[in-house]
Structure formats: C-alpha cells, structure tokens
Amino acid sequence: MSAKLKAGILGATGTVGQRFVILLSNHPQFIVHAIGASPRSAGKRYFDTTKWKMTIPIPENVENMLVSQCKPEYFKECDVVFSGLDADVAGDIEMEFLKADLAVFSNAKNYRRDPSVPLIVPTVNAAHFSIIPYQRKLRSLKKGFLVTNANCSTTGLVVALKPLIDTFGPLESVIVHTMQAISGAGYPGVSSLDIFDNIVPFISGEEEKMEWETLKILGEINADGTAFDLLPETRVSATCNRVPVIDGHLECVSIKFKNQPPPSPEQVTHALENYESIANQIGCYSAPPKSIIVNPEKDRPQPRLDRDNGNGYSVTVGRVRTCNVLDIKFTLLVHNTVLGAAGSGILNAEIALARGLIKQIGL
Numbered sequence: 219m220s221a222k223l224k225a226g227i228l229g230a231t232g233t234v235g236q237r238f239v240i241l242l243s244n245h246p247q248f249i250v251h252a253i254g255a256s257p258r259s260a261g262k263r264y265f266d267t268t269k270w271k272m273t274i275p276i277p278e279n280v281e282n283m284l285v286s287q288c289k290p291e292y293f294k295e296c297d298v299v300f301s302g303l304d305a306d307v308a309g310d311i312e313m314e315f316l317k318a319d320l321a322v323f324s325n326a327k328n329y330r331r332d333p334s335v336p337l338i339v340p341t342v343n344a345a346h347f348s349i350i351p352y353q354r355k356l357r358s359l360k361k362g363f364l365v366t367n368a369n370c371s372t373t374g375l376v377v378a379l380k381p382l383i384d385t386f387g388p389l390e391s392v393i394v395h396t397m398q399a400i401s402g403a404g405y406p407g408v409s410s411l412d413i414f415d416n417i418v419p420f421i422s423g424e425e426e427k428m429e430w431e432t433l434k435i436l437g438e439i440n441a442d443g444t445a446f447d448l449l450p451e452t453r454v455s456a457t458c459n460r461v462p463v464i465d466g467h468l469e470c471v472s473i474k475f476k477n478q479p480p481p482s483p484e485q486v487t488h489a490l491e492n493y494e495s496i497a498n499q500i501g502c503y504s505a506p507p508k509s510i511i512v513n514p515e516k517d518r519p520q521p522r523l524d525r526d527n528g529n530g531y532s533v534t535v536g537r538v539r540t541c542n543v544l545d546i547k548f549t550l551l552v553h554n555t556v557l558g559a560a561g562s563g564i565l566n567a568e569i570a571l572a573r574g575l576i577k578q579i580g581l
C-alpha cells in the first residue's frame with residue numbers, strides 16, 4: 219500500500235473532532251479527506267465554523283476544507299471514518315455509515331455494549347479485533363466494520379489494570395475516584411459559573427460506564443471470535459467528579475487481588491513499568507514508547523505536567539503504595555482527548571491496518 223489512506227472525520231468541529239484534526243496532520247498512514255458536522259456547520263469553511271480550542275493552529279490542509287453533512291455519500295471515498303459525534307446523533311449516523319460498508323472508529327457511547335462491536339483501548343485489548351469477521355458476516359459487510367473506543371476515564375483505568383491482572387491474576391475489587399477535566403464535557407460544556415472556584419461531584423452516566431466498560435475491555439473474546447465474556451468476579455465502584463482542569467483526567471485507584479498474599483508496591487510498580495502492549499509490539503506509529511510511565515516523585519502525576527507524556531498516548535501512574543483497606547492504591551493520569559478519545563480511534567485504526575482489516579478504496 220503506497221498512498222496514504224483517506225480519512226473522514228464526523229463531528230470534526232467538536233472537542234474530539236479538533237483533536238482528530240491535529241493528530242491526523244502529518245500522519246504517515248492517513249490523510250484527512252472529508253470532514254462532517256451538524257447542519258449548522260455544513261457548507262461552511264472549517265476555519266469559519268469551528269470554535270478552535272486547541273493550543274496549536276488549525277493545520278493548513280484542513281482550515282479551508284468545506285464541512286459536509288454527516289451522510290455516507292460525502293464520505294464514500296474514505297478508507298476510514300473517525301467519529302467524534304455527539305452521542306445524541308452518533309447512533310443513527312454511525313449505523314448509516316456502517317450500512318454503507320465503511321470502516322468506522324467511534325468515540326461515542328452508543329454501540330459500546332453491542333455484543334458484536336468491539337470496545338477497544340488500543341494499548342489494552344487489541345485482541346478484540348478478532349470479532350470483526352463475525353460482525354461483517356452478521357451484517358453482510360464486505361469491508362466495513364464498527365469499532366468503538368472507551369469512555370475517557372475507563373481508558374486510563376484499564377491501561378493500569380491490564381498488566382496487574384496479567385502478572386498477578388484476577389482482581390476482586392476496584393475502587394476509583396476521578397477528577398475529570400472540563401474538555402471531557404465538550405464545548406461549550408460545563409458553564410464557567412459551575413466550574414470556576416468549584417468541583418462538581420457528578421457526571422451523568424460516567425460511573426455506570428466505568429463500572430461496565432472495564433469488564434468488557436478486560437474480559438476475553440471467545441475462541442471462535444463470536445462473543446465477549448465479561449471479566450468475571452471483579453467488582454468495580456466508581457465516583458466521578460468534574461474539576462477545573464482543561465485536559466487530563468486524574469484517578470485515585472484502590473484494588474484488591476483475588477490471590478493472597480497480594481504483590482508488594484514494588485512488584486506492582488515493576489509490572490506497570492514493564493508492560494508492553496500489542497500496539498508497541500507491532501510497531502504502530504502512534505504507540506507511545508511506554509504505555510505506562512511510572513513517576514516516582516511523591517506529588518505526581520499532575521494534569522498540567524504529565525498529560526502530554528507519550529504525546530498524550532501514555533498513562534502516567536504515581537504514588538503506588540499499600541492500601542490499608544484493599545491491597546494497593548495508586549494515582550493515574552490519562553489525556554482524555556488523546557488516549558481517552560481521538561488518539562485511541564487513530565491507534566485502533568493503525569492496528570486494524572496492520573491486521574489487514576482496512577481495505578483501501580480504489581486499490
């Protein structure tokens with residue numbers, strides 16, 4: 219395959235869409251070919267209709283592109299379609315794109331629980347791509363498929379839990395408290411009067427998503443690639459808070475292992491530091507050199523200082539220590555719009571490409 223694959227972005231004007239635009243500029247395998255948003259934006263130049271909130275300018279190849287409606291006919295030349303659509307509309311639109319036999323990588327929550335749709339955090343459960351042949355058969359697709367990535371807070375959590383389960387066996391319980399950035403709520407999102415000088419101890423639906431998605435992602439796919447088995451026996455309890463930070467979700471995690479006695483904090487640190495994901499092993503362009511960075515300083519990770527580690531694709535862990543109630547506790551940080559959203563979609567597409575699942579249109 220020589221030329222770059224043509225990428226479409228649905229919801230290109232939004233918080234996640236803007237991150238897609240940044241991460242795809244200068245990508246060696248994908249080039250932005252079509253962008254879509256709501257009827258409010260359709261027909262306008264990207265520069266004119268987007269409330270650009272990134273700290274670097276709009277890439278030149280996209281600023282003058284015309285935004286189209288999110289209809290498959292405008293994206294039929296795209297080899298891959300990334301969706302950063304609002305969940306209120308993602309369900310219907312993504313299904314139309316799937317029916318048009320396009321390869322869709324979705325950030326929205328709508329299909330994460332679908333039994334034939336994989337929920338993939340690229341540095342955790344790339345093995346779940348094996349459901350795609352079954353999904354295609356089920357829906358009579360030749361080259362299209364739908365892959366979802368996870369809720370942003372769930373993403374950070376499962377990256378840290380994966381090497382611990384692999385090394386020390388099943389977890390009995392996980393208790394997590396989040397401090398989530400405002401960019402997680404999109405734009406304009408949380409009103410300044412609610413979040414300035416304040417913390418909001420509620421994010422609608424977030425705790426339920428963390429508690430359920432963790433079990434699908436860390437569970438197994440069955441031997442014939444036709445179903446997911448949720449992680450058995452592990453109970454997850456999440457409490458989610460919105461804090462006045464722009465990007466980067468911080469999470470305080472306590473865990474109890476099934477096998478006793480549990481590993482020491484040093485053994486846990488070693489397992490986290492030495493974790494290598496499939497995305498690394500196959501040499502994906504966006505895979506960070508280390509999926510997990512353990513920072514030994516006593517007051518890290520911190521959102522402003524650590525969210526860009528691994529270009530936003532690494533999860534940073536710190537404060538690994540004994541828990542007096544469960545076994546081990548630690549703090550982690552995930553960049554919510556990179557690994558927690560657009561970055562996962564792109565890295566998932568890189569893995570799908572390496573696995574031969576994406577067929578270039580016109581070749």
Ligand SMILES: NC(=O)C1=CN([C@@H]2O[C@H](COP(=O)(O)OP(=O)(O)OC[C@H]3O[C@@H](n4cnc5c(N)ncnc54)[C@H](OP(=O)(O)O)[C@@H]3O)[C@@H](O)[C@H]2O)C=CC1
Nearest residue numbers: 229231232233234255256259302304305325326402404405
């Ligand atoms: N922000 C984050 O950290 C994360 C977000 N997600 C998920 O990603 C998705 C996008 O989130 P986010 O970027 O924050 O949201 P935003 O509200 O910032 O952006 C929403 C996007 O959807 C488009 N849109 C709205 N209505 C329609 C419509 N009727 N037809 C077509 N397009 C429409 C908007 O276009 P327009 O500008 O024209 O209105 C905009 O491009 C959501 O499903 C969210 O849950 C997932 C993980 C993390």
Ligand SMILES: N[C@@H](CC(=O)OP(=O)(O)O)C(=O)O
Nearest residue numbers: 325326327369370398402403
């Ligand atoms: N709810 C997350 C962002 C998000 O949109 O998540 P989801 O894709 O699971 O709906 C946050 O507020 O930080």
